[in-house]
Amino acid sequence: MLNKVREYISQHNLLDKNALHLVALSGGADSVCLLRMMQQLGYRLHAAHCNFHLRGEESDRDERFCKELCDTCGIPFHMAHFDTRTYASLHGVSIEMAARELRYEYFSQLMEAIECEDVLVAHHSDDSIETALMNLMRGTGVAGLEGIKPVNGKVKRPLLCISRKDVVEYLHSIDQDFITDSSNLEADVVRNKIRLQLLPLMEEVNPAVRHNILDTMCNVAEANKVLRQAIKQAVNRCTALHDPKKNGVELTISIPALLREASPEMTLFEVLRNYGFSAPQIREIHRNMNAPSGRVWRSETHTLVSDRDALIIGQEAETPVMRIPECGLYIYKVHEKIELLQMQKPQDFLPSKSAYCVTLDADAVCFPLMVKAVSQGERFAPFGMKGTKLVSDYLTDKKRNYFERQRQLALYDAQGEIIWLIGERVSKSVACNDDTINVLTVRYLYDE
Numbered sequence: 001m002l003n004k005v006r007e008y009i010s011q012h013n014l015l016d017k018n019a020l021h022l023v024a025l026s027g028g029a030d031s032v033c034l035l036r037m038m039q040q041l042g043y044r045l046h047a048a049h050c051n052f053h054l055r056g057e058e059s060d061r062d063e064r065f066c067k068e069l070c071d072t073c074g075i076p077f078h079m080a081h082f083d084t085r086t087y088a089s090l091h092g093v094s095i096e097m098a099a100r101e102l103r104y105e106y107f108s109q110l111m112e113a114i115e116c117e118d119v120l121v122a123h124h125s126d127d128s129i130e131t132a133l134m135n136l137m138r139g140t141g142v143a144g145l146e147g148i149k150p151v152n153g154k155v156k157r158p159l160l161c162i163s164r165k166d167v168v169e170y171l172h173s174i175d176q177d178f179i180t181d182s183s184n185l186e187a188d189v190v191r192n193k194i195r196l197q198l199l200p201l202m203e204e205v206n207p208a209v210r211h212n213i214l215d216t217m218c219n220v221a222e223a224n225k226v227l228r229q230a231i232k233q234a235v236n237r238c239t240a241l242h243d244p245k246k247n248g249v250e251l252t253i254s255i256p257a258l259l260r261e262a263s264p265e266m267t268l269f270e271v272l273r274n275y276g277f278s279a280p281q282i283r284e285i286h287r288n289m290n291a292p293s294g295r296v297w298r299s300e301t302h303t304l305v306s307d308r309d310a311l312i313i314g315q316e317a318e319t320p321v322m323r324i325p326e327c328g329l330y331i332y333k334v335h336e337k338i339e340l341l342q343m344q345k346p347q348d349f350l351p352s353k354s355a356y357c358v359t360l361d362a363d364a365v366c367f368p369l370m371v372k373a374v375s376q377g378e379r380f381a382p383f384g385m386k387g388t389k390l391v392s393d394y395l396t397d398k399k400r401n402y403f404e405r406q407r408q409l410a411l412y413d414a415q416g417e418i419i420w421l422i423g424e425r426v427s428k429s430v431a432c433n434d435d436t437i438n439v440l441t442v443r444y445l446y447d448e
Contacts, residue, residue, distance in 0.1 A: 001162060001166055001169070001170050002037060002040060002041065004161055004162060005037055005041070005158055005159065005161060005162065006041055007161075008150075008158065008160070008161035009041075009158050012150045012151070014150060014151065014156050014158055015043060015117075015118075015120075015156065015158065016117060017042060017043060017044075018044075019044070019116075019117035019118075020044045020045075020046065020114070020115060020116045020117060021038065021043055021044065021045055021046075021116060021117055021118055021119075021120050022045075022046050022047070022048055022107065022110065022111055022114070022116040022118070022119045022120065023035045023038060023045055023046070023047045023048070023075075023119075023120045024048060024103070024107065024119055024120065024121045024122070025047040025048065025049050025066050025069075025070070026049065026050075026062065026066070026122075026179075027049070027062040027063075027065045027066045027069075027178065027179035028122075028178060028179055028180070029164075029167050029168055029171060029178040029180075030122035030123070030124060030159070030164070030167055031121075031122040032069065032171065032176060032178040032179075033122065033159065033167040033170055033171055033178075034120060034121075034122040034158065034159055035047060035069070035070075035073070035075070036073070036170075036171075036174060036176055037158075037159070037170070038120065038158065039073060039075065045075050045076075046075065046076045046077075046078060046114060046116065047066065047070050047075050047076070047077050047078065048077075048078040048079065048080070048106070048107060048110055048119075049062070049063055049066040049067075049077070049078070049079045049080075050079070050080050050082060050099075050102065050103050050106060051063045051079060051080070051081045051082065052082050052084040052099050052102070053081065053082065053083065053084060054084055054085070054095065054099070061179065062179050063079060065179050066079070067079070078110055078114075080106045082099075082102045082106075084098050084099050084102065085098075087101075087102060096189075104155075107119045108154070111154065117154075118154045118155070118156050119154055119155055119156070120156055120157070120158060121155055121156075121157055122157075122159055123148050123157045123159065123160060124159045124160060124162055124163055124164055124166070124167055125160055125161065125162060125163045125210075125214055126163050126164040126195070126199075126210070127148060127160075128147030128148040128160055128214075128217065129147065129199070129210060129213050129214065129217070130191055130194045130195055130199075131147050131148050132144070132145050132146070132147040132213065132217055133194050133198065133199075133213075134190055134191060134194065137190075139279070141269070141279075142220060142223075142224050142227060143224060145216075145217060145220045146217055146220055146221045146224060147217045148160060163210070230262075231266060231267060231270045232270075234261045234262075234263075234267040234270075235267060235270055235271055237257055237261070238253055238254055238257040238258045238261065238267060238271070239251055239252065239253050239254070239271060240252045240254075244314055244315065244403075247400075247401060247403065247404050248314045248315075248317065248401065248402075248403025248404055248406070248407060249312045249313070249314050249401060249403055250302075250313050250314050250315070251271070251275075251312070251313040251314075252310050252311070252312050252313075253268070253271060253310060253311040253312075253313070254309065254310055255289050255290070255309050255310055255311065256309055258289070259289075264286065264289075265282070265283070265286045268282055268285065268286050269282050272285065272299075272304070272313075275299055275301065275302040275304070275313055276299030276300050276301040276302055277297070277299045277302075277304070278299070281297055281299070284297070285297055285304065285311070288306070289306070289311065291306050292306070293305075293306055293307055293308050294306065294307075294402065296402070301315065302314065302315055303315065303316055303402075303403075305401070305402040305403075307401050307402060312401055312402065312403070314402075314403040316406065317373075317403070317406060317407035318333070319372065319373035319407055319409065320332070320333065320372075321370060321371070321372040322338070322370065322371045322372070323368055323369075323370050324338065324340065324367070324368060324369040324370065324371065325367060325368045326340075326367060326368075327340040327341055327342050327440075328340060330371075332371055335446060335447045336444070336445070336446055336447075337444075337445040337446075337447075338371055338411075338442065338443070338444060338445070339441075339442070339443040339445060340369075340440060340441070340442050340443075341440075341441045342362050342438060342439070342440050342441075343438070343439055343441070344437065344438055344439070345432070345436050345437060345438060345439045349432070349439065351431075351432050352441070355423050355424070356422070356423055356443065356444040356445075356446075357441065357442070357443045357444075358420055358426050358441070358442050359432055359439050359440070359441050360419065360420070360426060360430040360431070360432065360439070360440040360441075360442065361430050361431065361432050361433065361436045361438075361439070361440070362436075362437075362438035362439055362440035363436075363437060363438055364429060364430045365413060365419060365430050365440050366413045366414040366415060367413075367414060368414055369411055369412060369413060369414070369419075370411070370412040370416075371409055371410070371411055371412075371422075372409065372410070372412070373406070373407060373408060373409055373410075374391045374405075374408045374409070374410050374418070374421070376392065377390070377392075378390070378391050378410075378418065379391065379418075380394075380410070380417070380418035380421060380425075380427055381427050381428045381429060382394065382421070382424075382425040382426075382427070382428070383425055383426050383427065383428045383431040384425070384428075385428075391408070391410070391418070391421065392405065394421070394424070395408060395424075398424070408421070408422075408423075408424075409422040409423075409444075410422060411442065413430075417429070420442060422444050423444065
Protein backbone atom coordinates (compact mmCIF):
# COMPACT_ATOMS: atom_id res chain seq x y z
CA MET A 1 0.00 0.00 0.00
CA LEU A 2 2.89 2.35 0.76
CA ASN A 3 4.33 1.61 -2.67
CA LYS A 4 0.97 2.42 -4.25
CA VAL A 5 0.89 5.81 -2.53
CA ARG A 6 4.56 6.43 -3.38
CA GLU A 7 3.87 5.74 -7.06
CA TYR A 8 0.79 7.99 -7.02
CA ILE A 9 2.82 10.86 -5.54
CA SER A 10 5.50 10.37 -8.18
CA GLN A 11 2.99 10.05 -11.04
CA HIS A 12 1.36 13.38 -10.16
CA ASN A 13 4.59 15.04 -9.02
CA LEU A 14 2.83 15.97 -5.77
CA LEU A 15 5.45 16.32 -3.08
CA ASP A 16 9.03 17.49 -2.68
CA LYS A 17 11.16 15.48 -0.25
CA ASN A 18 13.18 18.59 0.59
CA ALA A 19 10.14 20.75 1.43
CA LEU A 20 8.16 21.03 4.66
CA HIS A 21 4.56 19.77 4.49
CA LEU A 22 1.65 20.53 6.80
CA VAL A 23 -0.72 17.62 7.54
CA ALA A 24 -4.33 18.50 8.39
CA LEU A 25 -4.91 16.17 11.34
CA SER A 26 -8.40 15.56 12.73
CA GLY A 27 -7.69 12.34 14.60
CA GLY A 28 -9.93 10.26 12.33
CA ALA A 29 -8.69 7.21 10.47
CA ASP A 30 -8.01 9.04 7.21
CA SER A 31 -5.86 11.85 8.59
CA VAL A 32 -4.00 9.52 10.99
CA CYS A 33 -3.23 7.23 8.03
CA LEU A 34 -1.99 10.24 6.05
CA LEU A 35 0.31 11.35 8.88
CA ARG A 36 1.79 7.91 9.48
CA MET A 37 2.22 7.11 5.77
CA MET A 38 3.91 10.41 4.97
CA GLN A 39 6.26 9.94 7.89
CA GLN A 40 7.07 6.39 6.77
CA LEU A 41 7.75 7.67 3.24
CA GLY A 42 10.30 10.10 4.66
CA TYR A 43 8.63 13.49 4.23
CA ARG A 44 9.32 16.42 6.59
CA LEU A 45 6.05 17.14 8.41
CA HIS A 46 4.23 19.44 10.78
CA ALA A 47 0.65 18.69 11.86
CA ALA A 48 -2.25 21.08 12.49
CA HIS A 49 -5.51 20.40 14.31
CA CYS A 50 -8.63 22.56 14.47
CA ASN A 51 -10.97 22.37 17.47
CA PHE A 52 -14.32 23.72 16.26
CA HIS A 53 -16.05 23.09 19.62
CA LEU A 54 -19.09 21.54 17.95
CA ARG A 55 -19.25 18.20 19.80
CA GLY A 56 -18.47 19.09 23.42
CA GLU A 57 -16.13 16.63 25.11
CA GLU A 58 -15.62 14.73 21.83
CA SER A 59 -13.93 17.81 20.32
CA ASP A 60 -11.54 18.08 23.28
CA ARG A 61 -10.89 14.33 23.15
CA ASP A 62 -9.89 14.64 19.48
CA GLU A 63 -7.48 17.45 20.30
CA ARG A 64 -5.81 15.44 23.07
CA PHE A 65 -5.49 12.41 20.82
CA CYS A 66 -3.85 14.42 18.01
CA LYS A 67 -1.36 16.03 20.36
CA GLU A 68 -0.40 12.72 21.94
CA LEU A 69 -0.01 11.10 18.51
CA CYS A 70 2.31 13.85 17.30
CA ASP A 71 4.34 13.73 20.52
CA THR A 72 4.76 9.97 20.07
CA CYS A 73 5.78 10.36 16.42
CA GLY A 74 8.05 13.34 17.08
CA ILE A 75 6.09 15.60 14.72
CA PRO A 76 5.66 19.32 15.60
CA PHE A 77 2.00 19.95 16.48
CA HIS A 78 -0.10 23.12 15.98
CA MET A 79 -3.69 23.69 17.02
CA ALA A 80 -6.35 26.38 16.87
CA HIS A 81 -9.67 26.86 18.67
CA PHE A 82 -12.73 28.34 16.93
CA ASP A 83 -16.17 29.54 17.99
CA THR A 84 -17.66 28.04 14.86
CA ARG A 85 -21.33 28.62 15.63
CA THR A 86 -20.80 32.34 16.28
CA TYR A 87 -18.76 32.69 13.07
CA ALA A 88 -21.50 30.94 11.06
CA SER A 89 -24.16 33.22 12.53
CA LEU A 90 -22.17 36.43 11.93
CA HIS A 91 -21.34 35.51 8.32
CA GLY A 92 -24.69 33.92 7.44
CA VAL A 93 -23.19 30.58 6.38
CA SER A 94 -23.79 26.96 7.37
CA ILE A 95 -21.81 25.34 10.18
CA GLU A 96 -20.08 23.14 7.60
CA MET A 97 -19.06 26.15 5.49
CA ALA A 98 -17.96 28.09 8.56
CA ALA A 99 -15.68 25.24 9.63
CA ARG A 100 -14.23 25.01 6.12
CA GLU A 101 -13.52 28.74 5.90
CA LEU A 102 -11.95 28.86 9.37
CA ARG A 103 -9.86 25.75 8.72
CA TYR A 104 -8.34 26.86 5.44
CA GLU A 105 -7.74 30.43 6.57
CA TYR A 106 -5.84 29.05 9.57
CA PHE A 107 -3.86 26.64 7.39
CA SER A 108 -2.92 29.48 5.02
CA GLN A 109 -1.63 31.67 7.84
CA LEU A 110 0.20 28.79 9.52
CA MET A 111 1.89 27.66 6.29
CA GLU A 112 3.24 31.16 5.78
CA ALA A 113 4.42 31.41 9.38
CA ILE A 114 6.34 28.12 9.42
CA GLU A 115 7.30 28.24 5.71
CA CYS A 116 5.43 25.12 4.59
CA GLU A 117 5.23 24.17 0.93
CA ASP A 118 1.63 22.93 1.07
CA VAL A 119 -1.10 21.43 3.23
CA LEU A 120 -1.87 17.71 2.90
CA VAL A 121 -5.44 16.51 3.39
CA ALA A 122 -6.59 12.92 3.68
CA HIS A 123 -9.22 12.49 0.98
CA HIS A 124 -9.20 8.96 -0.44
CA SER A 125 -10.86 7.30 -3.43
CA ASP A 126 -14.18 6.74 -1.63
CA ASP A 127 -14.38 10.49 -0.94
CA SER A 128 -13.81 11.13 -4.63
CA ILE A 129 -16.59 8.70 -5.59
CA GLU A 130 -18.97 10.39 -3.15
CA THR A 131 -18.09 13.82 -4.58
CA ALA A 132 -18.75 12.67 -8.15
CA LEU A 133 -22.13 11.20 -7.13
CA MET A 134 -23.04 14.41 -5.25
CA ASN A 135 -22.15 16.48 -8.31
CA LEU A 136 -24.15 14.15 -10.56
CA MET A 137 -27.26 14.48 -8.36
CA ARG A 138 -26.94 18.26 -8.13
CA GLY A 139 -26.28 18.67 -11.84
CA THR A 140 -22.76 19.17 -13.10
CA GLY A 141 -20.54 19.71 -16.08
CA VAL A 142 -18.08 17.08 -17.22
CA ALA A 143 -15.41 18.26 -14.76
CA GLY A 144 -17.71 17.51 -11.82
CA LEU A 145 -17.67 13.81 -12.77
CA GLU A 146 -13.90 13.63 -12.32
CA GLY A 147 -14.31 13.69 -8.54
CA ILE A 148 -11.64 15.24 -6.33
CA LYS A 149 -8.43 16.52 -7.94
CA PRO A 150 -5.04 15.62 -6.39
CA VAL A 151 -3.99 19.29 -6.36
CA ASN A 152 -5.99 22.43 -5.70
CA GLY A 153 -3.62 25.35 -5.23
CA LYS A 154 -1.63 24.67 -2.06
CA VAL A 155 -3.91 21.79 -1.02
CA LYS A 156 -2.66 18.31 -1.98
CA ARG A 157 -4.20 14.87 -1.59
CA PRO A 158 -1.70 11.98 -1.66
CA LEU A 159 -4.21 9.26 -0.66
CA LEU A 160 -6.66 9.48 -3.58
CA CYS A 161 -5.28 6.21 -4.93
CA ILE A 162 -6.44 4.13 -1.93
CA SER A 163 -9.85 3.41 -0.42
CA ARG A 164 -11.29 3.78 3.07
CA LYS A 165 -10.92 0.01 3.45
CA ASP A 166 -7.22 0.33 2.55
CA VAL A 167 -6.85 3.10 5.14
CA VAL A 168 -8.26 0.99 7.95
CA GLU A 169 -6.23 -2.09 6.92
CA TYR A 170 -3.04 -0.02 6.93
CA LEU A 171 -3.73 1.36 10.43
CA HIS A 172 -4.47 -2.13 11.75
CA SER A 173 -1.25 -3.43 10.17
CA ILE A 174 0.83 -0.92 12.16
CA ASP A 175 -1.33 -1.25 15.27
CA GLN A 176 -2.33 2.41 15.15
CA ASP A 177 -5.60 3.49 16.75
CA PHE A 178 -7.71 6.50 15.70
CA ILE A 179 -10.76 8.51 16.70
CA THR A 180 -14.27 7.84 15.37
CA ASP A 181 -16.32 11.01 14.89
CA SER A 182 -19.90 10.20 15.93
CA SER A 183 -21.30 12.67 13.38
CA ASN A 184 -19.90 10.50 10.57
CA LEU A 185 -22.19 7.68 11.65
CA GLU A 186 -25.36 9.75 11.21
CA ALA A 187 -27.12 9.79 7.83
CA ASP A 188 -28.19 13.41 8.25
CA VAL A 189 -26.23 15.13 5.47
CA VAL A 190 -26.00 14.38 1.77
CA ARG A 191 -22.47 12.98 1.80
CA ASN A 192 -23.18 10.69 4.75
CA LYS A 193 -26.37 9.44 3.09
CA ILE A 194 -24.35 8.55 0.00
CA ARG A 195 -21.68 6.89 2.14
CA LEU A 196 -23.95 4.99 4.53
CA GLN A 197 -27.01 4.27 2.40
CA LEU A 198 -26.61 4.82 -1.35
CA LEU A 199 -23.23 3.16 -1.99
CA PRO A 200 -24.00 0.04 0.09
CA LEU A 201 -27.28 -0.30 -1.85
CA MET A 202 -25.42 0.07 -5.16
CA GLU A 203 -22.95 -2.62 -4.02
CA GLU A 204 -25.87 -5.00 -3.50
CA VAL A 205 -26.67 -4.57 -7.21
CA ASN A 206 -23.01 -4.77 -8.29
CA PRO A 207 -20.27 -5.57 -5.76
CA ALA A 208 -17.67 -3.98 -8.08
CA VAL A 209 -19.50 -0.65 -8.26
CA ARG A 210 -16.79 1.39 -6.51
CA HIS A 211 -14.08 0.05 -8.79
CA ASN A 212 -16.27 0.63 -11.86
CA ILE A 213 -17.12 4.19 -10.84
CA LEU A 214 -13.43 4.97 -10.31
CA ASP A 215 -12.61 3.58 -13.75
CA THR A 216 -15.36 5.72 -15.27
CA MET A 217 -14.07 8.81 -13.43
CA CYS A 218 -10.58 8.14 -14.85
CA ASN A 219 -12.03 7.79 -18.35
CA VAL A 220 -13.98 11.03 -17.92
CA ALA A 221 -10.82 12.80 -16.72
CA GLU A 222 -8.88 11.65 -19.80
CA ALA A 223 -11.74 12.54 -22.15
CA ASN A 224 -12.03 15.91 -20.48
CA LYS A 225 -8.39 16.70 -21.33
CA VAL A 226 -9.27 16.35 -25.01
CA LEU A 227 -12.51 18.27 -24.52
CA ARG A 228 -10.79 21.15 -22.72
CA GLN A 229 -8.29 21.50 -25.54
CA ALA A 230 -11.05 21.47 -28.17
CA ILE A 231 -13.17 23.96 -26.21
CA LYS A 232 -10.17 26.25 -25.74
CA GLN A 233 -9.65 26.32 -29.50
CA ALA A 234 -13.37 26.93 -30.08
CA VAL A 235 -13.35 29.83 -27.59
CA ASN A 236 -10.39 31.40 -29.38
CA ARG A 237 -12.24 31.17 -32.71
CA CYS A 238 -15.39 32.81 -31.34
CA THR A 239 -14.16 35.55 -29.03
CA ALA A 240 -12.11 38.71 -29.03
CA LEU A 241 -10.79 40.54 -25.96
CA HIS A 242 -10.97 44.35 -25.80
CA ASP A 243 -9.76 47.21 -23.66
CA PRO A 244 -12.87 48.25 -21.67
CA LYS A 245 -11.53 51.81 -21.41
CA LYS A 246 -12.27 52.35 -25.10
CA ASN A 247 -15.95 51.47 -25.33
CA GLY A 248 -16.81 49.57 -22.16
CA VAL A 249 -16.58 46.15 -23.82
CA GLU A 250 -14.29 43.50 -22.32
CA LEU A 251 -15.17 40.61 -24.62
CA THR A 252 -17.07 40.08 -27.87
CA ILE A 253 -18.55 36.70 -28.79
CA SER A 254 -19.33 36.33 -32.50
CA ILE A 255 -22.71 34.60 -32.81
CA PRO A 256 -22.10 33.31 -36.39
CA ALA A 257 -18.72 31.90 -35.35
CA LEU A 258 -20.23 30.37 -32.21
CA LEU A 259 -22.98 28.65 -34.20
CA ARG A 260 -20.37 27.02 -36.45
CA GLU A 261 -18.85 25.16 -33.49
CA ALA A 262 -19.72 21.53 -32.75
CA SER A 263 -21.24 22.51 -29.40
CA PRO A 264 -22.18 26.21 -29.21
CA GLU A 265 -23.72 25.78 -25.74
CA MET A 266 -20.63 24.17 -24.21
CA THR A 267 -18.39 26.77 -25.83
CA LEU A 268 -20.62 29.51 -24.46
CA PHE A 269 -20.53 27.90 -21.01
CA GLU A 270 -16.73 27.84 -21.04
CA VAL A 271 -16.64 31.56 -21.85
CA LEU A 272 -19.37 32.86 -19.59
CA ARG A 273 -18.59 30.90 -16.43
CA ASN A 274 -15.45 33.07 -16.12
CA TYR A 275 -17.70 36.14 -15.93
CA GLY A 276 -19.92 34.90 -13.11
CA PHE A 277 -22.88 33.61 -15.15
CA SER A 278 -24.69 30.54 -13.79
CA ALA A 279 -25.52 27.40 -15.77
CA PRO A 280 -29.27 28.26 -15.97
CA GLN A 281 -28.41 31.77 -17.22
CA ILE A 282 -26.06 30.37 -19.85
CA ARG A 283 -28.73 27.96 -21.09
CA GLU A 284 -31.18 30.88 -21.39
CA ILE A 285 -28.59 33.01 -23.20
CA HIS A 286 -27.92 30.14 -25.60
CA ARG A 287 -31.64 29.80 -26.35
CA ASN A 288 -31.96 33.54 -27.00
CA MET A 289 -28.72 34.30 -28.86
CA ASN A 290 -30.66 35.57 -31.86
CA ALA A 291 -32.94 37.82 -29.82
CA PRO A 292 -33.22 41.45 -30.98
CA SER A 293 -30.32 43.71 -30.07
CA GLY A 294 -30.42 45.09 -26.56
CA ARG A 295 -31.41 41.95 -24.62
CA VAL A 296 -29.52 42.10 -21.30
CA TRP A 297 -28.38 39.46 -18.80
CA ARG A 298 -26.47 40.21 -15.59
CA SER A 299 -24.21 38.21 -13.30
CA GLU A 300 -22.90 39.50 -9.98
CA THR A 301 -19.91 41.06 -11.73
CA HIS A 302 -20.72 41.53 -15.41
CA THR A 303 -23.39 42.40 -17.94
CA LEU A 304 -23.94 40.59 -21.24
CA VAL A 305 -25.86 42.23 -24.09
CA SER A 306 -27.00 41.00 -27.49
CA ASP A 307 -25.61 43.50 -30.00
CA ARG A 308 -26.53 42.73 -33.61
CA ASP A 309 -24.57 39.58 -34.55
CA ALA A 310 -22.55 39.46 -31.33
CA LEU A 311 -22.79 39.07 -27.59
CA ILE A 312 -20.79 41.71 -25.75
CA ILE A 313 -19.64 41.57 -22.13
CA GLY A 314 -18.63 44.43 -19.87
CA GLN A 315 -19.22 45.95 -16.45
CA GLU A 316 -21.80 48.52 -15.46
CA ALA A 317 -20.14 51.91 -15.07
CA GLU A 318 -20.18 54.13 -12.02
CA THR A 319 -21.55 57.48 -13.16
CA PRO A 320 -21.85 59.94 -10.28
CA VAL A 321 -23.76 63.23 -10.46
CA MET A 322 -21.71 66.42 -10.13
CA ARG A 323 -23.04 69.97 -9.62
CA ILE A 324 -21.12 72.85 -11.22
CA PRO A 325 -22.05 76.22 -9.63
CA GLU A 326 -19.65 78.40 -11.65
CA CYS A 327 -16.65 78.38 -13.97
CA GLY A 328 -13.54 76.53 -12.80
CA LEU A 329 -11.85 73.15 -12.82
CA TYR A 330 -13.85 70.22 -11.34
CA ILE A 331 -12.80 66.61 -10.67
CA TYR A 332 -15.62 64.36 -11.82
CA LYS A 333 -13.92 60.99 -11.18
CA VAL A 334 -10.34 59.77 -10.89
CA HIS A 335 -8.61 60.78 -14.14
CA GLU A 336 -11.72 62.70 -15.33
CA LYS A 337 -12.13 66.48 -15.03
CA ILE A 338 -14.40 69.21 -16.34
CA GLU A 339 -12.97 72.68 -17.01
CA LEU A 340 -15.13 75.76 -17.72
CA LEU A 341 -13.71 79.11 -18.79
CA GLN A 342 -15.68 82.23 -19.83
CA MET A 343 -14.30 85.03 -22.01
CA GLN A 344 -15.50 87.76 -24.36
CA LYS A 345 -15.78 86.49 -27.92
CA PRO A 346 -12.67 87.54 -29.86
CA GLN A 347 -12.96 89.01 -33.33
CA ASP A 348 -11.23 86.01 -34.92
CA PHE A 349 -13.41 83.52 -32.99
CA LEU A 350 -13.96 80.09 -34.49
CA PRO A 351 -16.15 77.48 -32.72
CA SER A 352 -14.27 74.48 -31.35
CA LYS A 353 -14.40 71.38 -33.52
CA SER A 354 -13.00 69.06 -30.85
CA ALA A 355 -15.31 66.32 -29.55
CA TYR A 356 -14.29 67.01 -25.96
CA CYS A 357 -13.97 70.79 -26.06
CA VAL A 358 -17.00 72.92 -26.93
CA THR A 359 -17.65 76.63 -27.17
CA LEU A 360 -21.09 77.80 -26.02
CA ASP A 361 -22.94 81.09 -25.93
CA ALA A 362 -22.26 81.97 -22.29
CA ASP A 363 -25.29 84.29 -22.01
CA ALA A 364 -27.59 81.40 -23.07
CA VAL A 365 -26.21 79.07 -20.39
CA CYS A 366 -27.99 79.13 -17.04
CA PHE A 367 -25.96 78.03 -13.99
CA PRO A 368 -25.75 75.88 -11.90
CA LEU A 369 -24.85 73.14 -14.32
CA MET A 370 -24.78 69.41 -13.71
CA VAL A 371 -22.85 66.47 -15.17
CA LYS A 372 -24.42 63.00 -15.07
CA ALA A 373 -25.20 59.96 -17.18
CA VAL A 374 -28.13 60.30 -19.54
CA SER A 375 -31.35 58.64 -18.40
CA GLN A 376 -33.64 56.51 -20.55
CA GLY A 377 -36.17 58.57 -22.51
CA GLU A 378 -34.30 61.89 -22.40
CA ARG A 379 -34.29 64.14 -25.46
CA PHE A 380 -32.04 66.96 -26.66
CA ALA A 381 -31.91 69.42 -29.53
CA PRO A 382 -28.65 68.65 -31.38
CA PHE A 383 -27.05 71.59 -33.18
CA GLY A 384 -27.38 71.12 -36.93
CA MET A 385 -30.53 68.97 -36.72
CA LYS A 386 -34.20 69.90 -36.80
CA GLY A 387 -36.26 69.60 -33.63
CA THR A 388 -35.36 67.29 -30.79
CA LYS A 389 -34.17 63.71 -30.74
CA LEU A 390 -34.15 60.90 -28.20
CA VAL A 391 -30.60 60.52 -26.92
CA SER A 392 -30.96 56.73 -27.19
CA ASP A 393 -31.94 57.04 -30.87
CA TYR A 394 -29.08 59.43 -31.53
CA LEU A 395 -26.55 57.03 -29.96
CA THR A 396 -28.08 54.04 -31.76
CA ASP A 397 -27.72 55.88 -35.06
CA LYS A 398 -24.07 56.40 -34.13
CA LYS A 399 -23.79 52.62 -33.58
CA ARG A 400 -22.86 53.06 -29.93
CA ASN A 401 -23.05 49.82 -27.98
CA TYR A 402 -24.98 49.24 -24.74
CA PHE A 403 -22.04 50.09 -22.49
CA GLU A 404 -21.27 53.31 -24.35
CA ARG A 405 -24.92 54.35 -24.13
CA GLN A 406 -25.13 53.37 -20.47
CA ARG A 407 -22.15 55.55 -19.51
CA GLN A 408 -22.89 58.45 -21.89
CA LEU A 409 -22.44 61.72 -19.97
CA ALA A 410 -24.24 64.98 -20.59
CA LEU A 411 -23.94 68.55 -19.31
CA TYR A 412 -27.28 69.92 -18.08
CA ASP A 413 -28.32 73.52 -17.37
CA ALA A 414 -30.28 74.80 -14.36
CA GLN A 415 -33.58 73.77 -16.00
CA GLY A 416 -32.36 70.20 -16.45
CA GLU A 417 -31.99 70.54 -20.24
CA ILE A 418 -29.08 68.83 -22.01
CA ILE A 419 -26.79 71.51 -23.39
CA TRP A 420 -23.91 69.22 -24.35
CA LEU A 421 -23.96 65.49 -25.01
CA ILE A 422 -20.33 65.10 -23.99
CA GLY A 423 -18.13 63.87 -26.80
CA GLU A 424 -20.97 64.27 -29.31
CA ARG A 425 -22.96 67.49 -29.91
CA VAL A 426 -24.06 70.68 -28.21
CA SER A 427 -27.66 71.82 -28.04
CA LYS A 428 -28.75 74.40 -30.62
CA SER A 429 -30.11 76.50 -27.73
CA VAL A 430 -26.58 77.34 -26.50
CA ALA A 431 -24.59 77.16 -29.73
CA CYS A 432 -22.55 80.24 -30.61
CA ASN A 433 -23.84 82.47 -33.40
CA ASP A 434 -23.19 85.91 -34.89
CA ASP A 435 -24.93 87.60 -31.94
CA THR A 436 -22.82 85.83 -29.30
CA ILE A 437 -20.97 88.28 -27.04
CA ASN A 438 -19.44 86.00 -24.39
CA VAL A 439 -18.09 82.49 -24.97
CA LEU A 440 -18.14 79.65 -22.44
CA THR A 441 -15.47 77.04 -23.22
CA VAL A 442 -16.07 73.64 -21.66
CA ARG A 443 -13.46 70.90 -21.75
CA TYR A 444 -13.81 67.28 -20.70
CA LEU A 445 -10.33 66.12 -19.69
CA TYR A 446 -9.34 62.47 -19.31
CA ASP A 447 -5.89 61.50 -17.98
CA GLU A 448 -4.66 57.94 -18.57
